[in-house]
Amino acid sequence: MSFSETDDPTISQDNLHDQTYSYQEQPYTAFTTIPRNAPGTPCCKISDFLHEPHTSLFVTSATKVADGLTASAFVAYTIKIGDKEVRRRYSEFESLRKVLCRIYPTLIVPPIPEKHTISNYANLQNKSKEDAVIVEKRKRMLQKFLNRLAKHEILSYEHIFHRFLEPDASWSELMHCPPISTLPKNPMSATLTASASAVSHSRSASVPQSPTSPFQSSPGAPTNAGQPAPPPLRQPDPRFIDSEVFTQKFSNQLSGSMDRSQKKVVRKLGEIASDKSELGATLNGFSLSEYACVPLSNAIERVGQAVDSSFMATTELMQALEVNVNEPMQEYIQYANIIKAILKFRHQKHLLSESTADQLESKRNNLENLERMETEAKRIEDALKRERTATSGSSSTSSTIHNDSTQNEGETNDSHSEEGAFTNEPESISEPTENAETNNPYARSDSMASNTNGDPTNPYAHTHTPPTSAVKRRSTRLNVFSALSHTLHGIIDVDPEATRRNNIGKTKDAIAQLEEQLETTNADLDNISRAVQADLDRFQRQKIKDLRDILLEYAKAHQRWCQKNLGSWSEAKQL
Amino acid sequence: YVRGDRFNPEFIEKRRASLERFLKKIAVHPVLQRAECFRVFLDSRDWNSDLALQNKKRQDEGRLDTIGDALLNAFAKIKKPDEKFVIMRDEVDKLEENLQGLERLEQRILKRQEELEIDYREFGGAVAGLGNLETGITEPLHRFAHTVASYATILNELSTREDAEFLSELHECLAYCNSVKSVLKLRDQKQLDFEELSDYLQQQVAERQRLVSNGRLGGSASIGGFFQQKMDEIKGVDQERAKQDKLKRVEEKIKDLQDAVEKSSDDSDLFSNETAKEYEIFQLQKTKDMRQCLLDYTTGRVEFFEKGKDLWDQIIPVLEAIHVDDD
Numbered sequence: 001m002s003f004s005e006t007d008d009p010t011i012s013q014d015n016l017h018d019q020t021y022s023y024q025e026q027p028y029t030a031f032t033t034i035p036r037n038a039p040g041t042p043c044c045k046i047s048d049f050l051h052e053p054h055t056s057l058f059v060t061s062a063t064k065v066a067d068g069l070t071a072s073a074f075v076a077y078t079i080k081i082g083d084k085e086v087r088r089r090y091s092e093f094e095s096l097r098k099v100l101c102r103i104y105p106t107l108i109v110p111p112i113p114e115k116h117t118i119s120n121y122a123n124l125q126n127k128s129k130e131d132a133v134i135v136e137k138r139k140r141m142l143q144k145f146l147n148r149l150a151k152h153e154i155l156s157y158e159h160i161f162h163r164f165l166e167p168d169a170s171w172s173e174l175m176h177c178p179p180i181s182t183l184p185k186n187p188m189s190a191t192l193t194a195s196a197s198a199v200s201h202s203r204s205a206s207v208p209q210s211p212t213s214p215f216q217s218s219p220g221a222p223t224n225a226g227q228p229a230p231p232p233l234r235q236p237d238p239r240f241i242d243s244e245v246f247t248q249k250f251s252n253q254l255s256g257s258m259d260r261s262q263k264k265v266v267r268k269l270g271e272i273a274s275d276k277s278e279l280g281a282t283l284n285g286f287s288l289s290e291y292a293c294v295p296l297s298n299a300i301e302r303v304g305q306a307v308d309s310s311f312m313a314t315t316e317l318m319q320a321l322e323v324n325v326n327e328p329m330q331e332y333i334q335y336a337n338i339i340k341a342i343l344k345f346r347h348q349k350h351l352l353s354e355s356t357a358d359q360l361e362s363k364r365n366n367l368e369n370l371e372r373m374e375t376e377a378k379r380i381e382d383a384l385k386r387e388r389t390a391t392s393g394s395s396s397t398s399s400t401i402h403n404d405s406t407q408n409e410g411e412t413n414d415s416h417s418e419e420g421a422f423t424n425e426p427e428s429i430s431e432p433t434e435n436a437e438t439n440n441p442y443a444r445s446d447s448m449a450s451n452t453n454g455d456p457t458n459p460y461a462h463t464h465t466p467p468t469s470a471v472k473r474r475s476t477r478l479n480v481f482s483a484l485s486h487t488l489h490g491i492i493d494v495d496p497e498a499t500r501r502n503n504i505g506k507t508k509d510a511i512a513q514l515e516e517q518l519e520t521t522n523a524d525l526d527n528i529s530r531a532v533q534a535d536l537d538r539f540q541r542q543k544i545k546d547l548r549d550i551l552l553e554y555a556k557a558h559q560r561w562c563q564k565n566l567g568s569w570s571e572a573k574q575l
Numbered sequence: 576y577v578r579g580d581r582f583n584p585e586f587i588e589k590r591r592a593s594l595e596r597f598l599k600k601i602a603v604h605p606v607l608q609r610a611e612c613f614r615v616f617l618d619s620r621d622w623n624s625d626l627a628l629q630n631k632k633r634q635d636e637g638r639l640d641t642i643g644d645a646l647l648n649a650f651a652k653i654k655k656p657d658e659k660f661v662i663m664r665d666e667v668d669k670l671e672e673n674l675q676g677l678e679r680l681e682q683r684i685l686k687r688q689e690e691l692e693i694d695y696r697e698f699g700g701a702v703a704g705l706g707n708l709e710t711g712i713t714e715p716l717h718r719f720a721h722t723v724a725s726y727a728t729i730l731n732e733l734s735t736r737e738d739a740e741f742l743s744e745l746h747e748c749l750a751y752c753n754s755v756k757s758v759l760k761l762r763d764q765k766q767l768d769f770e771e772l773s774d775y776l777q778q779q780v781a782e783r784q785r786l787v788s789n790g791r792l793g794g795s796a797s798i799g800g801f802f803q804q805k806m807d808e809i810k811g812v813d814q815e816r817a818k819q820d821k822l823k824r825v826e827e828k829i830k831d832l833q834d835a836v837e838k839s840s841d842d843s844d845l846f847s848n849e850t851a852k853e854y855e856i857f858q859l860q861k862t863k864d865m866r867q868c869l870l871d872y873t874t875g876r877v878e879f880f881e882k883g884k885d886l887w888d889q890i891i892p893v894l895e896a897i898h899v900d901d902d
Binding site: 256 | 660673694708711712815858887895
């Protein structure tokens with residue numbers, strides 16, 4: 001199983017997409033948090049240069065520079081692009097990467113070498129030598145980072161990246177100007193696609209904020225162990241579940257025994273190499289002391305020479321493995337973490353969509369309830385009117401019928417519940433006599449209020465109870481509570497009917513808003529999912545290619561080593 | 576050897592090879608090959624009882640006193656060391672030093688090689704695991720893992736071989752050096768004996784001279800002697816008589832000593848000659864051994880690298896064939 005699960009675009013996941021176009025037709029875009037040009041639009045000379053075939057960027061040197069302002073020193077890396085040079089320090093690389101991640105939360109931005117790694121300092125014996133080794137390593141990895149950016153279909157067209165490569169562009173200035181300064185703080189709240197133009201921030205108020213933004217810590221950093229796993233989805237997208245599981249396994253495999261054992265191999269080879277150099281020296285000494293017996297002396301000398309060249313070959317092998325196998329593996333371990341973070345981002349967007357859908361659902365239920373109460377009230381009112389015209393003493397009856405209805409309302413824990421009880425009034429308030437009768441339901445509402453359960457199920461079955469029996473039950477209650485509740489609710493609510501209508505209106509508004517939000521979120525989710533999937537596919541191809549190259553280098557390095565040794569030992573054999 | 580386990584097949588094989596070399600060396604040696612106990616050893620069916628028989632015979636010839644002498648003279652040094660043997664001694668020491676250095680380093684390398692083998696296997700396993708995850712390239716990755724495992728195996732073979740051959744042979748050479756050293760010591764012993772006897776003889780001769788020349792009982796220069804003389808005078812010992820007795824005794828001793836000195840001189844000379852010859856033999860044997868040892872070492876390595884190269888040659892096209900739909 002790999003990242004590119006299914007290429008079938010017509011798998012619509014539940015209520016996620018409203019697909020207006022199929023996957024293949026969609027050009028490769030990314031989900032960006034601020035408007036960007038479409039990839040491919042010409043933008044500057046650097047961009048042109050990058051997109052010529054066979055260009056590469058080189059990090060040619062690393063020099064210590066004294067910072068005039070703060071009197072501290074830092075290392076400036078010289079980037080050679082074409083025939084121009086630009087100098088940047090590590091923190092600027094780091095910040096470039098962070099910015100790119102914030103603009104393109106769905107893209108797998110290549111990792112940069114870590115800031116402080118314990119393993120680098122583990123074997124510090126000769127500090128200056130170790131420093132030089134670390135700096136060399138950083139140079140290589142930064143160069144790799146830049147070249148990967150330059151080869152990326154989308155990132156290579158990002159103008160900010162171009163400015164980074166410009167000799168005269170001050171990075172700190174760039175940081176404080178748009179577009180970087182307009183980057184939204186939280187990518188979860190941004191809703192934008194590469195080709196769309198409207199940036200909708202207004203929705204953010206009612207968007208439940210995700211607990212942690214996935215990009216606050218640089219995903220290039222080694223671990224995301226501190227971040228809790230996001231809650232599971234109700235209807236997760238199977239492709240991404242697979243991806244999430246796979247990434248986890250991949251990361252474990254790489255950073256586990258593979259990386260560990262290879263590091264040990266390289267270290268051991270180094271130790272053996274130094275032993276061999278000693279052995280060579282001893283043999284040479286031996287050869288000298290056996291000068292009396294010439295053939296023996298020659299034999300020993302030859303063996304000594306073979307051991308010496310073996311030492312050199314082993315050193316070469318060790319270095320080749322370090323640079324061509326261990327470092328790329330390190331890079332892919334970092335990649336695995338980056339992908340985890342991106343999947344998490346998508347996951348959270350999905351969560352957002354689901355929770356929005358939930359809210360919408362509950363609001364709709366509210367509305368249903370309210371509207372049902374309205375119609376009930378209206379129905380009762382009509383019946384009441386008819387009765388009133390028939391008999392004059394039916395007020396108590398009607399109120400009892402009211403009581404029944406109000407009692408049977410299901411209330412949500414919403415703040416609307418209180419008001420909802422009061423809205424059980426007939427629609428028409430034109431008759432002042434109604435108000436007098438409305439005293440009665442307050443009693444119920446009081447008991448109703450204390451009876452709140454979140455159960456939306458509406459036992460409207462009770463509405464069919466014959467009014468006569470209800471009258472007997474209610475009359476006592478009516479007398480006890482009515483006076484109390486009347487004053488109470490009188491203070492709170494003047495016109496429950498109007499309130500109810502108000503609420504219906506508000507709920508309808510909220511629903512409309514939520515609907516729009518859901519639509520946007522789903523559209524975003526759709527875009528994100530597609531963008532992530534596309535980048536995962538691209539990454540998968542890159543990864544296979546790189547894995548192949550890593551293993552090839554491994555095999556070739558060993559082959560060369562065997563070859564060299566074979567040569568020198570065969571020579572020695574002809575004693 | 577220190578690790579115990581005498582029944583380990585590898586150890587048994589090592590020992591077998593060592594013992595074979597040992598017997599071969601005896602068989603080649605001009606003197607040893609004719610030793611009776613060697614023949615008995617080769618023929619005998621019950622070595623232990625035959626050995627006892629041999630020992631008894633040797634005891635009759637009374638050579639076991641050499642041990643006592645050796646202990647007595649352990650700290651004495653030769654007065655007139657023979658340059659020839661000093662050189663020999665130095666050479667052997669140097670050889671020993673070199674061999675020990677080689678042995679130490681080789682042991683270290685072998686140990687690291689063994690650890691390396693384990694690491695390679697682990698890496699191979701990890702790659703296989705990765706192959707299981709990456710369904711697109713499972714086959715090539717598994718074959719790669721197999722290559723790495725095979726490589727670890729031939730590494731193991733090399734280590735075993737080097738341990739059995741090179742290290743063993745080095746060790747035997749060192750033991751041989753030890754033998755040479757003890758022979759040299761023994762030769763020194765003989766010379767020491769001779770020198771000491773000579774000294775003793777000289778002493779006695781000087782004593783006789785004294786007796787004859789100054790006519791007084793020995794040791795007149797000392798105060799104690801003077802008193803003794805006075806005491807004897809008092810006692811009325813016949814000085815002249817005593818002197819004659821003493822002289823007679825000294826003469827006897829001198830005669831004995833002269834015989835002994837002559838014998839010791841012969842012994843010493845004989846021993847020295849033998850030793851010189853033995854040293855020649857040792858040199859030849861050593862050269863042969865060392866060359867064989869180095870040849871074995873080299874051959875083992877050449878074979879390892881040939882096999883290794885083959886392994887890697889084969890896996891490279893498999894890896895190159897991994898096709899990615901390139902962008």
